[in-house]
Amino acid sequence: MKNPLDSLPATVAFGLALTLVLYLVARHATGT
Amino acid sequence: MDAVPALARWFHFIAGIMWVGLLYYFNFVQMAALKSAAADGSAAAINRHIAPRALAWFRWAAVATWVTGAALLGKNFAAAFTLQPGHLAIGIGAWLGTIMLINVWGLLWPAQKLALGLAEATEAQRNAARRRAFIVSRLNLVLSFPLLFFMGAGAHSAIYF
Numbered sequence: 527m528k529n530p531l532d533s534l535p536a537t538v539a540f541g542l543a544l545t546l547v548l549y550l551v552a553r554h555a556t557g558t
Numbered sequence: 559m560d561a562v563p564a565l566a567r568w569f570h571f572i573a574g575i576m577w578v579g580l581l582y583y584f585n586f587v588q589m590a591a592l593k594s595a596a597a598d599g600s601a602a603a604i605n606r607h608i609a610p611r612a613l614a615w616f617r618w619a620a621v622a623t624w625v626t627g628a629a630l631l632g633k634n635f636a637a638a639f640t641l642q643p644g645h646l647a648i649g650i651g652a653w654l655g656t657i658m659l660i661n662v663w664g665l666l667w668p669a670q671k672l673a674l675g676l677a678e679a680t681e682a683q684r685n686a687a688r689r690r691a692f693i694v695s696r697l698n699l700v701l702s703f704p705l706l707f708f709m710g711a712g713a714h715s716a717i718y719f
Contacts, residue, residue: 529693531692531693531696531697531700534585534586534590537585537696537699537700538699538703540700541699541700541701541702541703541704542703544700544701544703544704545703545704545707548650548704548708549704549707552646552647552650555646556643556646
């Protein structure tokens with residue numbers, strides 16, 4: 527299976543998705 | 559505004575732009591350029607004259623970014639790294655930056671030394687190191703997006719945590 531990090535667009539999408547996940551986790555952690 | 563935080567913030571921006579700018583140069587420009595350069599036999603020039611210089615500025619900019627960031631946090635350093643209420647956003651950003659710095663010095667630079675022929679290695683070791691450096695660089699590219707979001711959010715209260 528090809529590593530998704532070999533694709534630049536997939537890497538960027540992964541970074542943006544990780545940002546959203548961390549944002550939601552942080553918001554949940556603070557109850558805001 | 560106190561002189562130390564003001565100067566720390568200024569140098570943090572300069573060093574951070576250089577660090578992340580070079581990270582984006584490697585991922586958006588150089589990696590693709592090396593592929594086409596390898597096809598016409600001109601990759602050696604990039605590997606010999608550009609990559610070592612870019613990598614030197616890259617890894618020392620990473621150190622300067624972290625040190626000026628730590629100075630900027632000042633008495634809030636522990637609160638940020640222990641993700642205390644009110645410091646969560648900048649704390650997440652600080653952790654991401656720290657992980658990226660460790661990746662640069664602990665994984666990327668040792669692999670690049672082999673890949674660029676700056677250290678003794680067999681051709682198989684060089685190829686493995688090249689692949690390792692590529693993956694670590696891509697991982698830092700992934701981490702740079704939340705890093706910049708949480709740094710900006712932490713500094714400008716775009717989000718309140």
